[in-house]
Amino acid sequence: MVLCPGFQKNGRPCTNILEQKNKFCKMCGWKIDPEIFTKEAISCPNIPLNSDEICGTWIESSQMYCDQCGWEVNHDLFPSEQDIGNEDMVFNGQNSPPAETRKRHHGGSYRNFLKESLSCSQTQGEDILTSANSDNILSNVTSTSRTSRETHKGRILCFHDLDLEKITVDKLFNLFSMYGRVEIIKLFFHHKGSGLIQMGTEAQAASALRYLDRLHVLDRFMHLEYSRCPKIDTDDHCKWTKNFREGRMNRGGSSFNYTKTACAPSPVIHMANLRDGITEEDIVDVFSQYGNIIDLRIYVYGRSRGALLEYASVEQAVTAIMEMHNFVLPDNKRLIVSFSRFQSMKKASDNS
Known part of the structure; x- marks a missing residue:
């Protein structure tokens, strides 16, 4: 049994307990991935700003931060490899070790955290902590996780x-x-x-x-x-x-x-929507504050003016884009700044 890593319709983490025989979570409808019964994870214990409830988002041991609230993961809450082996023995139906051994394996703060996380959840109207399987649930939560971060995609x-x-x-x-x-x-x-x-x-x-x-x-x-x-x-x-x-x-x-427009970041940036009559000196006066300018060229495309500018490094080009893209010009046009597909002005000249 594991805590469901899915989310309810209101965006809150699901608190339902899943069993391997089920295909879907009865509370949130999440399609159960068998991998969650074999990986190591905890529920986020952080209480976000303007909330009286813990975050509860599923966190893998490989994560540094909680996806939902940004809490920096305390990896002391995860058991060691030896602990996981002992917990698997309990989950697989063997006799539970003495209470002193379980406390040593889990760590006081970790086990208390699990109890706090599970205390608000109920399965078929029965408090989880008072159910006959509570020890098995607590021990197995430490060796479970959501779907692998490498395979999960989205927007x-x-x-x-x-x-x-x-x-x-x-x-x-x-x-x-x-x-x-x-x-x-x-x-x-x-x-x-x-x-x-x-x-x-x-x-x-x-x-x-x-x-x-x-x-x-x-x-x-x-x-x-x-x-x-x-x-x-x-x-x-x-x-x-x-x-x-x-x-x-x-x-x-x-x-x-x-x-x-999608391309690898480059030290060369492209500018569009430049005003008529703009000079290289005008551009240098503004863009030199973000880095060392290596080369600059202004182009005329019909009624439009654009420019290519090369910085000494990609980081300087990144800063210029973050600062100057969408800048409102005197004629109320917005300056468009993006990375060039060329990694140097020389390559741009060779392809022109």
């Missing part, structure tokens, strides 16, 4: 390790909008520098993950992974959460082909 990505003093939802939007329609961005209030980003489609989320994971962003390496949250709560903290679905900030309409 929501979780990011970690950014500098909250330098990052904003708008800067993140400017970067991620190259790879798809950004719908919602949420920064975690408790765990600074972490949060969630919801893309328009799974393919767009996969594209952002492919190109931006481990990217050097504002002096930090950004870590990206799929989140298993079914949705992002946008009701709290407007400073930390922003909904971009209703605005016109995204680079294209609903039918826009983002494969045209």
Whole structure:
């Protein structure tokens, strides 16, 4: 028996207990994956801001943060390999070890946490902690998990390790909008520098993950992974959460082909919507504050003006895009800034 790793319709983690003979969770309808009976996981014990209940989201031992609330995982709550072996022996129907042995295996704080997490759940009207199988349930929860993070995909990505003093939802939007329609961005209030980003489609989320994971962003390496949250709560903290679905900030309409703009980060950036009469000196005055400019060229496409600018590093180009994309120009046009497919101006010249 294990705790269900699914979510209810209201977005709260499911608290139902699953058995291997079942195919679906009776409470939330989650299709049971047999892998959860063999992996190691706990329920998040953190109490999020403006909530009186623990988060309860399923957490694997390989995770650093909770997908839902951003809590930094305390790996002391997970048992050692020896502990798991002893717990499996209990689950497989063998005689339970003495109470002193179980306490030594689980650790007082870990077992108390499990009891607290399970105390609010009920199975067929009976309190779990008073059921005949409570010891088996408690021992087996430590060796279970949700579906592997490597195989779980979706539209929501979780990011970690950014500098909250330098990052904003708008800067993140400017970067991620190259790879798809950004719908919602949420920064975690408790765990600074972490949060969630919801893309328009799974393919767009996969594209952002492919190109931006481990990217050097504002002096930090950004870590990206799929989140298993079914949705992002946008009701709290407007400073930390922003909904971009209703605005016109995204680079294209609903039918826009983002494969045209999706490419690996490059030290060369492309600018569009430049005003008539702009000079190289004007561009250098603004963009030199974000890094060392190696080369710059202005192009005229009919009535439009654009430019290619090469920085000394990819990180400098990332900063320029996050700061200057969607900048409102004097003629009320928005500046469009993106990575170039070329890794140097020389390669751009050779292909022109």
